[in-house]
Amino acid sequence: MIQQKYVCPICGFESNGAGLCPLCDDNLVKVCHCGSGKFSVDCCNLADNSEDKTAEEMIKAEVASETLSEIAKEDEAKQKEEDELAKVEEVKED
Secondary structure (H helix, E strand, O other): OOOOOEEOOOOOOEEOOOOEOOOOOOEOEEEOOOOOOOEOOOOOOOOOHHHHHHHHHHHHHHHHHHHHHHHHHHHHHHHHHHHHHHHHHHHHHO
16 A cells, blocks of 8 residues: 655645645645655646545635634624623713
8 A cells, every 4th residue: 555645845844644734834735656756746647636636625615714714703702892892882971
């Protein structure tokens, strides 16, 4: 069985699984199994490159989803804070 190797193109972090680099948060890129040391998308154009692209797209979608949920939480907290401030101002006016 061929062991897959993934490398961060920015810092060179190596992993045996796809995902984000824990050091610089960039996507890890699969290294070709032919032994050239090149990334698989630049080397043998293996059939499983489409699987890698699908995995990368799923990771990007997950990160975007997390970002949107964080923004929604921040907006909700900001709205609550503004509502409380409006209530305090109403009490001061009375």
